[in-house]
Amino acid sequence: MKSFKLDWLILPLIGIALVVLAWQVSSKTWAKELPTPKKTWDASKDYVMKPFEKRGEMDQGILRFTWYSLILVAKGYALALLVGTPVGFFLGLSKAFTKTFDPIIQVLRPVSPLAWLPLGLVLFLGAGKQASELGALFTIAICSMWPTVLNTAVGVRAVPQDYLNVAKVLKLSRWKTLTKVLIPATLPYMFTGFRLSLGIAWLVIVAAEMLTGRPGVGGFLWQEYNALVYEHIILCIITIGVVGFVLDRLMSLVESRFKTA
């Protein structure tokens, strides 16, 4: 199809309209339990139009829930970067380190957040009230750190020999070699890792909240499923998707800034 004026806006809108139509048809035909778009909107209006209202622990505006979730994600994600980036550097710099830890990383990497969470809760049993938060943080951090670890390692290994020769010839100290050469040269790879990690962290939050029942988009979703308010499940899904999309865009912007370097 030829591109035309405003196609960047009109074509996506057509796509959305088609999906909503399919949703409408489904809810009228084979999926009778599925609320129609209209019903979903009516039931969600309060949550969307007054996004920051707090009516009760599990009855709050959708953006307020999103805010809770984002805070938890931010903490877990920060932890993932703090641990993952140095680990990635060690992997990239040392063959022995890679040989020692790469197999275990490859084994731990595909483990689902749903499997990590119970372990996280067990680990922090002693923390009492804080247990669910710490467990969730642990899960987010451990699940989202792998892209950062692996991309950083690849980035460090890809630092051109030329740059290392410059560092060697000038006899830069280890610290200077790291800050003036290795880190700047690795940054583009690191940020690709950071972006992928953020996507995973956001995926994990929902699972973590569902299992722990913490207030947040995921917790709300699970509660409304149990309360049989199916409209709100859809509201949550859309919210999670939009927030994830926005986060990814933001990270892409940051990433592209470093790509030019």
Next chain:
Amino acid sequence: MSAHVELSKLTKIYPTPKGPAIIVKDFDLRIKQGEFVCLIGHSGCGKSTVLSMLAGLNEITGGAIILAGKELAGAGPDRGIVFQSPCLLPWMTAMENVLLGVDQVFYTASKEERHQIAEYYLTLVGLGESLHKKPAELSQGMRQRVGIARAFALSPKMLLLDEPFGMLDSLTRWELQQVLIELWRKDQKTALMVTHDVDEALFLSDRIVCMTDGPEAEVGDIIEVNFPRPRVRQVVMEHPDYYKLRERLIEFLEVHAHKNKHKHAAPPAPTAPPAEALVDTQSAPASAPEPKHTSLMVAVE
């Protein structure tokens, strides 16, 4: 005058599955203080290996190198190196790239003095207007100018140049040869340059050392170049000895090319250095363990 730089019985051997590969064997060379020496030879003959051993980027298997009375151990900023590719750090400006080295060498000087040193050399190579540009904003020739400024700004005991102009077009190459020779005269640096451009070697050097082909490369012939300095390209080229020397060099290279014919599928044309340069630009100066094989492999890719 005693030698400022002395390479004695310099040897480089790489262990390979098929037994040790001797790249350079018993390479002897003495360079006087302030002398400009060119090392010329075929691609992969081991001349870059000699240079990178001097630079400390490649370990010495046998023999020793003495620079200003001290045996060399490892790399260091007492040798200013101009690599084949400019090797600038792309996230730093021209100034910052030069300062990176200046800060290492003149760590006792004030920040202002270090800036002055960097600016002085960048201005001398003609980049006074582009101090704060990043390499991406500079042309290939300008980047190599930064590379030259970086090497000189270290105030090194000697200069090592590894085919520094191999990647440039011939006009830019002439310009940069001029820049280099002027800086060299001003600072009176001892210099060793690897090249396979016969005219470049004749224009710049006091002595040209011809290397025989590897494996087991060694000094084949040494040619004294006594054109009066400061040199002007036109005058040098019209000098009665110019074509005699040029012919002698080319003949040397040609003889070794014929010897080489059995090893190479397509031997490089010895009378056309630029064509040959295309092959050698591919081989990384320091990281290539077996220059000949690497350069061929990369060229094929």
